[in-house]
Every structure is written in structure tokens, then in C-alpha cells.
Amino acid sequence: MNLVWLRRDLRVEDNRALYEALQTHQPVTALYIATPEQWQQHHMAPIQADLIVRRLGALRDDLDALNIPLLYQEVADFNQAAQVVSEFAEKIKAHTVWVNREYELNEQRRDALCEQLLERRSIDFKSFHDKCALYPGQVVNQQQKYFKVFTPFKKAYLKQFYSQSLNVLKPSVGPDHTLPDALHSARFTPESTFSYSRQSSEQWPVKTDEVIHRLRRFCAEDADDYHQQRDLPAYSGTSCLSPYLAIGALSVRQCFARLAYGLPSLTEGREVWQSELIWREFYQHLLWFEPKLSRGEPFLDWGRRLTWHHNDSDFEAWKQGNTGYPIVDAAMRQLNSTGWMHNRLRMIVASFLIKDLHINWRHGEDYFMQHLIDGEYAANNGGWQWCASTGCDGQPYFRIFNPVTQGERFDPDGEFVRHWIPELSEIPDKFVHQPWKWDRVNLLSYPAPIVDHKSEREITLELYKQAKDGS
Structure with a gap:
């Protein structure tokens, strides 16, 4: 047995x-x-x-x-x-x-x-x-150490990946057998006790054929354009498969196999989605090699020296989508309402919390896990530390997202913003990402910006410089 x-x-x-x-x-x-x-x-x-x-x-x-x-x-x-x-x-x-x-x-x-x-x-x-198509320890550098930069990791990963066959395991039917009488009451049923608090996930199908259909549909209809559509939150250009990867309803090998199914080579869009899957693997490998990440510690030691200026009212405004920066607020309202947030928006709101509000990235990391349907520790921690510039191959600390220009670039017509912020439904396109410049702003029931991005950027640069210099 x-x-x-x-x-x-x-x-x-x-x-x-x-x-x-x-x-x-x-x-x-x-x-x-x-x-x-x-x-x-x-x-x-x-x-x-x-x-x-x-x-x-x-x-x-x-x-x-x-x-x-x-x-x-x-x-x-x-x-x-x-x-x-x-x-x-x-x-x-x-x-x-x-x-x-x-x-x-x-x-x-x-x-x-x-x-x-x-x-x-x-x-x-x-x-x-x-959990990974290539497990931790399979992808190492010439010194047999784990990679600390994604690009060489990806290069070595793909070399290893394409040197072996990709086998999606098919289960066989097992022998029939009878449970001991004492365990019949332990069989899972819809009435089984599940006392953890729940919020409806009905918009996400859970039957296996439905999940597989989503994977196949994305690969057939959207994967080729993924590189062009993935950063536009008003469009459904991403796979939306991460919830199934997070709970293991899908394996990453199934995704790789379907992505390349029947094709001699991958298009640019498919290569970009493949790269996103490899990022997921990268963060899983890091957890294995660096237990400190599971303890909430920064990957880079100097990150412990960062000074944070926590303000409860600013944090609450960020959580509720009332910062006065439309792309940030629309993203947070989407998260609170649906348990989902577009990946580009995750970077924008994380950068805003850390580098405009100077709030410890761990608070944002926890808030995401408390609300995301696809919450997965490795990817969530990796993403937040990337934005905080304290992670393995994180963004340079002097690269700070401007929430206005990010909104104008990735939601140029304000379609996404207007969907989640009805207070801005009538504002002209020119002002949808900086409504405080509209001459009729007094008519809006929408908050003014809680901080000035330009000023906060300078503060961030100094805080990070001090931390890196050890002062």
C-alpha cells in the first residue's frame, strides 16, 4: 500500500x-x-x-x-x-x-x-x-554554485532544458482496493471541515479539463502576441495561469510542453512567456539555496541597513487605492476586488510603496499574499525584493518607476484606470494619469496625490546610498 x-x-x-x-x-x-x-x-x-x-x-x-x-x-x-x-x-x-x-x-x-x-x-x-522543470542543483555555474543573475541562469537553464526530453507524466489506473472502515469518514467530501476563511474564486474554473483548456487556448490564441500585449493591463494579454501553478493544478512542464507543441521553434511572444516561466523557476531555486529568504531577510546584506519611514495613513491609502496616483490606485482596487493583479501593475505599486512612500517592502509582500489568488512565496518574495533592489538580480536602486509615466505608457487611453476608478470616468484623456492638472479637478471626488513623486525619489536615492555605503 x-x-x-x-x-x-x-x-x-x-x-x-x-x-x-x-x-x-x-x-x-x-x-x-x-x-x-x-x-x-x-x-x-x-x-x-x-x-x-x-x-x-x-x-x-x-x-x-x-x-x-x-x-x-x-x-x-x-x-x-x-x-x-x-x-x-x-x-x-x-x-x-x-x-x-x-x-x-x-x-x-x-x-x-x-x-x-x-x-x-x-x-x-x-x-x-x-515543482520545477529543472530542480535546484541542476542549473549551476562553472564553479558548481547557484546563479545570482537571471540572464546567465536562463542561458544555462535552456541549454540544460533542451538537452533532455520533456516528459509529461501520464498516470496509470491503480489497483482497486478498500479502505479500512475506520477511514471511510476521512474521505474528502464537499461537507468536509474547512475552517479557513474563504472568498469566492468562482471566476476561476477548477475542473482539470477546464484548466487544460485555458492553457491550450492561451498557447493557441495569445502566446504569439504575448510580448506585445503582456504589459497592457486593459487587455487580457497574459496567460492568467499563475493561480493554477501556485496550487499545483498545472505543472510548469505542462506549460512548457504546450507552448512548444507542434512547433519547430518558438516565436518571440512564446519566448517571452517561456522566459517568465523560467523567472518562476529562478526564484524557486533561490529558496532552496538561501533559507534566509524564507525568514524574510533581504538577499543582499546591505538591505538590512535601509531606513523606512512607515506612515500608517499612507499605507492605508496604498492598500485601499486612494494615493491620488490613478495607475497605482486602479491596480490596488483590482487586487482588493478580484484577488488578481496584472504583472506590470505589481511592479508599479510595489515601487510606489517602497520608493515613494518609503514603507518596508515586507509589508507589501504580506499584503499581496493576503489577497492574491496566485500567491506563491518564492515568486512574491522575489518580485518584492526585485522592486526593493535588495533581491537576487533586483532592479538597480536608482531605477524608480514614475507612476504617471508608467500609466501613460501602459494605459495610454486610461481604459484600465477608468474601469477601476469611476470617479475619473469623465476626465479628459490628457489628464487621466495626473488629474491634479485638470482645471476642473475640484469637481472630482478623487484624492490629491499623497506625496510628490519627484521629491520622494530624491529621498529614496539618499536612503539607498546611505544603506549601501554602510552609513
């Missing part, structure tokens, strides 16, 4: 732990454990929690078709989860527990504990690198 412990790998296709368990030709049981107190500590968004529990229902049906029952348990935290796995493994008389590795520090400690507990019961624990 085998027990497959599912975490952020909520799929049956291209799931290495599940595949390897089925290859034994012995009965397989799957287990998912909700850990609400741990999730609260990790700032999981209620909309992502809702996506997970909905996905579990679809996954149960996929597993049933393979003769694999899905068991479910809710406990407080990771330590208790490790205990439950050990107990369930013994109850079903499992010889082996199979998992796909996760790279965050708490998750690694959880798995180490679980392995110890299973060893006491003489049960094997087998783990696999499955």
Missing part, C-alpha cells in the same frame, strides 16, 4: 510522486491536510483557500477514476500535519509515503519531521523534485 501526501501539487497528470507510487502497481491512497493556523502565519489569501478547496473536489473525481481515494484532515499546523501523515500511513498499512518537495523553510522542516516519525514506524518516505 502507498500513501501519496498532496500539498501544492493538486493534479493527477504530471505529478511525479503520484506517478512513481502508481508504478509500484500496489494500491494507492491520497491524502490532503488543511493547516489553517499555519496558513494564517503564511498570510494565505482567502480567495486562494477557496480555490484550493474547490480544486480538491475536482481532484477527488480525477483520483477516483484512477482507483485512488482522497482522504482529508484538518489540523492546526505543519507539525500536526506530519503527525497525521504518520498515523494515516500506519492505519492503511502503507509501506511508503510519497511526496513532492517544497522549498520553503517551514515546509522543509515539516517534511523532515514527517520522515523521522515514519522511520519509527518502519515506513519509507520518498520525495521528489517536481
